[in-house]
Amino acid sequence: MNTKYAGFESPGITVDLVLFTVNENHLKGMLVKRAEEPFRNDWSLPGGFIKLGESLDDAAQRILVEKTGVSDVYMEQLYTFGAPKRDPRSRVITVAYIALIPWQSLPQPESDKVTDLGWFPVDQLPKLAFDHKEIIHYAATRLRAKVSYSNIVYGLMPKQFRLSELQSMYESIINDKLDKRNFRKRMLATGLLKETGKKDIAGAHRPAMLYQFKSKEIVFL
Amino acid sequence: MNTKYAGFESPGITVDLVLFTVNENHLKGMLVKRAEEPFRNDWSLPGGFIKLGESLDDAAQRILVEKTGVSDVYMEQLYTFGAPKRDPRSRVITVAYIALIPWQSLPQPESDKVTDLGWFPVDQLPKLAFDHKEIIHYAATRLRAKVSYSNIVYGLMPKQFRLSELQSMYESIINDKLDKRNFRKRMLATGLLKETGKKDIAGAHRPAMLYQFKSKEIVFL
DNA sequence: ATACTAAGTGTATAATGAACACTAAGTATG
DNA sequence: CATACTTAGTGTTCATTATACACTTAGTAT
The missing domain is CATH 1.10.10.10 (Winged helix-like DNA-binding domain superfamily/Winged helix DNA-binding domain)
Structure with missing residues (x-):
């Protein structure tokens, strides 16, 4: 999967989304259950590889729509995580985004259907794939700080x-x-x-x- | 240079450094003159491709040492820039870092030698390669904000x-x-x-x- | 001895942040 | 229909922080 360019190997690049909402007085993050190795059946952040013609923001937007069917929410780039061993198979660097969505705007899950989507309080996360726990905590820290000096809660209110x-x-x-x-x-x-x-x-x-x-x-x- | 992975092309990844100092009452950024196409002979940020085994921070550190001979300076990740056409040849995503160095800590350039390094006031930049002007301005905005709510100037003082x-x-x-x-x-x-x-x-x-x-x-x- | 330069110091006022408890307007109920 | 219940809505005092502002001190240079 990696290739040579100017003498250097080229890692893969993904975008991962930390999608927050607030419900029942808890800040919650959306997770998806992995269907494939590695970390099959573990929870993870929604994400995916970047397409050649799309910007980072566009990729984040695309992933949001793919996973939730929702668009037009507040999004901002969070941080880029690139530890060499963060993906056990091969070198993958991920650009993490924060997105905010009001609980009321979420499509209702069909309740009789088992789903691979879940919302978890950020302080009670299950075991997560890759370095995704670190990413969510970093995101929550940023959000909590930003709340105090901006009107970023706009993105979470109806x-x-x-x-x-x-x-x-x-x-x-x-x-x-x-x-x-x-x-x-x-x-x-x-x-x-x-x-x-x-x-x-x-x-x-x-x-x-x-x-x-x-x-x-x-x-x- | 790009390759397939899971059906997606994989862009190249670089790290670019916005190295600041303050001298003669001006916030200045370090630029290097490009020796190769594209943008040959234009000024640009010091940067380079990431090596397979190195973290993003390590890559930034390596580039710092390569260009200045200095290590042990304040550095932080700034933002990741990934517009599809930011490199005219092929898709390259860059993780930008801010670094700060006291003017007094810089190695003296050998004055009788033409050099491809230069320090430019951030509000009087020459024509720059790629989207590097945007990156420097973004970095300067961040630094100016951070100065007011942190002791980040530590990194610039003797x-x-x-x-x-x-x-x-x-x-x-x-x-x-x-x-x-x-x-x-x-x-x-x-x-x-x-x-x-x-x-x-x-x-x-x-x-x-x-x-x-x-x-x-x-x-x- | 005098001029020059940057160092060093305090107070009054304004603006902001924090603590704190009762009345108002509805619905539910017996 | 009177009473209980629940959340909405409202000001003042005090402490802290930020701002505006000018003169004396300690050295060097001439």
Whole structure:
């Protein structure tokens, strides 16, 4: 599989996707069960080899669509992992991407069918193929840091939401409680949110105003 | 040069180095003049193909030593660039690294010899090969951001220095003036510096205390 | 002795972040 | 239909941090 170029062997290149969502107050990553050796039947990140005509971003996008049927989600390049022995068969370098998707946007799995897809809390991962555990942890660390100085949670929220849902999103990611009044002040002070005028009338309690982000731009605060 | 693997062509992989220093109040990047096509005689980033048994970090380190004779400098992976046409001949993906070196640590070029190495202010770059201008600008943006929330300037300072030299370093990188008293307060408050006890007696003026970093750790502030 | 240069130092004000508890508006229930 | 229940919504005080700002000190050069 490897070849010579200018006197050097050329490794293979893959793109791996760390696809995050938040559900039941947990930051979760999507894994797929490997059908082939090595690591057959272990869980792993969705990924694949890069095609000759496609950019790295395009490859990540393609893999996302192949595995989830979803497109138009937030994605960014994370890091490139290239330890010589990370694939036991041969030299493979992987460019890892982070992608974020709101739980509500995920296609419902057909519940009566066994699936090779799973969502796992990032702090309770099963045995993973290759160096994928390291990659997910690196991704989670980046996401958790970025949450505190950007509006990257945009990528995980449904179109409209209550402020309490937004707060819960932050709390799930950083794994800590936040003060309600300070949180609301801070969020509204960013100027990135707007009221929709609609109210969420679900539940036996006072209805909440629904908000949305004014723009899909991810900005540093 | 490309080969098949699992039905996909395998691109070549290089590592390119954005080596920064600061000199004469300017953030400068090191460039090498290309001896071969494509882009023969244009300036470019130092780089090279990855060897089969070496990690990405090792490759970056090797290229650093090959081009400068220096090792033991601060390095971090920057980003991976993989646009399909970034190399006009064939598909090559490059993993870019940032490296920092104090101007004082650079080996003196033999001045009577024409050299294929040059240091250029990042805001006054010559025509560059490939997408290397984009890479340098991306690197400079990252460095400028990181300077404000870490002690990454450690990698650019000599062992001992006056606080005014440290301030000048910050000012050169961010291209802005800082308040002397506030700067000193802030730096000393980090607890990362210590007095050496020595004084710098150069110049017709009051001698300055020399400081050094307590540790080589790069930390977030 | 005087001029010159960079080193070194403190305070007042503004802005930001953190702690903290009650009232409001609905639904469910007996 | 009165009461219990649940989540929504709202301000103030205090501590910390960031900013603006100017003069004295210690040496060298002439």
